[in-house]
Amino acid sequence: MVDSFLVPLLKIVIVLNATLVGVTYMVLLERKVIAWAQSRLGPMRVGPYGILQPVADAVKLMIKEDITPVRADKWVFTAAPIIAMVPALIVYAVIPFGPEVSLFGRPVTLYITDINVGLLYIVSVASVGVYGIILAGYASNSKFPLLASLRASAQLISYEVAVTLTLVSVILVAGSLSMVSIVRAQESMGVWFAFLQPIAFVLFFIGGLAETNRAPFDLPEAEQELTGGFHTEYSGMRFALFFLAEYANMIVVSSVATTLFLGGWLRPFSSVGWLSFLDIIPSWAWFLLKSFFFLYVFIWVRATLPRYRYDQLMRLGWKVLIPLAIINLVVTAIVKVILL
Amino acid sequence: MGEAIAFYTIAAFVLGFAVLVVSTKDTVHSVLFLVLDFLFVAALYVLLGAQFLAAIQVLVYAGGIVVLYLFVVMLVNLKRPPEAHQDPNRRGKLGFALSAVVLAELGAIAAYGYVRPAPALAQASQVLPVTGNTEEIGWLLYTSYLIPFEIASMLLLVAMIGAIILAKREL
Numbered sequence: 001m002v003d004s005f006l007v008p009l010l011k012i013v014i015v016l017n018a019t020l021v022g023v024t025y026m027v028l029l030e031r032k033v034i035a036w037a038q039s040r041l042g043p044m045r046v047g048p049y050g051i052l053q054p055v056a057d058a059v060k061l062m063i064k065e066d067i068t069p070v071r072a073d074k075w076v077f078t079a080a081p082i083i084a085m086v087p088a089l090i091v092y093a094v095i096p097f098g099p100e101v102s103l104f105g106r107p108v109t110l111y112i113t114d115i116n117v118g119l120l121y122i123v124s125v126a127s128v129g130v131y132g133i134i135l136a137g138y139a140s141n142s143k144f145p146l147l148a149s150l151r152a153s154a155q156l157i158s159y160e161v162a163v164t165l166t167l168v169s170v171i172l173v174a175g176s177l178s179m180v181s182i183v184r185a186q187e188s189m190g191v192w193f194a195f196l197q198p199i200a201f202v203l204f205f206i207g208g209l210a211e212t213n214r215a216p217f218d219l220p221e222a223e224q225e226l227t228g229g230f231h232t233e234y235s236g237m238r239f240a241l242f243f244l245a246e247y248a249n250m251i252v253v254s255s256v257a258t259t260l261f262l263g264g265w266l267r268p269f270s271s272v273g274w275l276s277f278l279d280i281i282p283s284w285a286w287f288l289l290k291s292f293f294f295l296y297v298f299i300w301v302r303a304t305l306p307r308y309r310y311d312q313l314m315r316l317g318w319k320v321l322i323p324l325a326i327i328n329l330v331v332t333a334i335v336k337v338i339l340l
Numbered sequence: 341m342g343e344a345i346a347f348y349t350i351a352a353f354v355l356g357f358a359v360l361v362v363s364t365k366d367t368v369h370s371v372l373f374l375v376l377d378f379l380f381v382a383a384l385y386v387l388l389g390a391q392f393l394a395a396i397q398v399l400v401y402a403g404g405i406v407v408l409y410l411f412v413v414m415l416v417n418l419k420r421p422p423e424a425h426q427d428p429n430r431r432g433k434l435g436f437a438l439s440a441v442v443l444a445e446l447g448a449i450a451a452y453g454y455v456r457p458a459p460a461l462a463q464a465s466q467v468l469p470v471t472g473n474t475e476e477i478g479w480l481l482y483t484s485y486l487i488p489f490e491i492a493s494m495l496l497l498v499a500m501i502g503a504i505i506l507a508k509r510e511l
């Protein structure tokens with residue numbers, strides 16, 4: 001009873017809450033880092049150094065008036081933010097934050113579940129998240145959101161191909177689709193897949209930027225051209241849900257990149273014996289540290305690079321990323337066959 | 341018992357959404373019901389223990405193909421109701437004919453299954469030298485079902501080349 005029901009339930013509650021708190025603080029971190037990049041201070045008023053800013057933002061968004069446009073498609077307009085949010089959260093079910101540890105005398109795994117098709121589950125659930133954006137643009141019954149959502153769907157479909165192809169080459173090396181097995185494979189080979197699959201690593205990260213609509217691929221939210229983006233007609237908490245989903249997806253991409261390419265919960269050089277003093281930092285802390293690195297790079301890229309033009313975006317996706325991913329996959333397959 | 345309840349509940353949702361797909365007037369809503377339908381079909385696969393198939397179902401159909409449907413429906417404004425055909429009974433007749441064919445096919449499959457029951461699944465999987473859902477599917481696709489698999493991939497390639505040639509008149 002405790003092991004089959006209570007422990008998973010507790011894990012779900014903890015992971016969901018940690019995600020939502022993490023998301024709100026990601027917003028603060030982003031504002032701070034971009035401010036520092038531009039020699040500003042960022043939020044400073046609410047709490048010391050502005051650390052209570054997310055609380056103020058949340059209260060503001062919740063008490064704001066929630067407007068549904070008269071000509072909008074009401075059901076779809078209401079459903080769109082939910083459809084965007086739910087896939088971003090249920091993906092966390094298969095992300096391994098750590099191995100099995102002993103907690104209060106009972107073995108507890110630091111992941112909610114480990115299914116045989118874990119990586120495929122992530123990709124398929126993430127592909128459903130596209131609907132949130134498309135439907136938000138459609139249901140608003142307004143031309144700028146519609147244009148933004150058409151852009152977004154074309155962008156997401158194009159980059160999904162490249163991202164999935166890079167994942168296939170990682171699966172080939174690891175020999176499994178299960179997230180835990182992929183980390184174990186890196187442990188037994190004694191090398192992070194970022195070094196075995198450097199091209200896939202870079203392609204995955206670029207594709208991840210595009211899949212989460214982040215700069216320099218944030219065309220669906222190009223304010224100058226679209227007065228805001230697919231969420232122009234949304235206000236209050238529904239508007240906030242789109243942003244929560246975007247940041248939750250950033251955390252997902254960071255966690256998946258950590259698991260697939262940076263050895264998940266493993267400490268650096270996990271096969272080198274004399275570095276075992278690094279084990280005083282627990283496994284989940286290594287995982288969070290590596291994920292945080294990716295999240296920081298997300299913000300760093302946004303502060304540095306200008307936005308792509310639409311045709312450049314499509315050319316990069318179809319003529320550079322996808323061919324590179326296919327070549328990488330074929331080479332990986334050949335090398336694997338030769339080495340076996 | 342629990343499995344039977346789950347099956348009949350999911351099957352009822354699958355059929356209910358399928359009816360809504362064809363009966364809804366708004367094309368976008370119709371496409372959305374199709375997505376829900378595909379998701380419940382994926383749930384049926386999970387119930388059968390075919391997680392790989394379920395994930396592929398969601399990835400390819402719900403997340404890929406229907407997005408393209410939605411794309412087309414949104415680009416082609418279908419707010420105007422379709423004009424009635426000259427012969428109002430034609431659609432009904434065609435529908436009945438097609439339904440009769442499908443019903444006959446299902447009846448034939450059921451009858452065949454009754455006459456020659458399929459070997460138990462446990463027996464079939466014992467023969468395989470690999471374990472795990474994904475591995476078993478891969479093994480079967482590249483041994484027993486290699487030729488159908490390759491023919492299907494050729495068909496997809498032909499469709500892709502055909503689409504490119506149709507879309508790009510001068511190459």
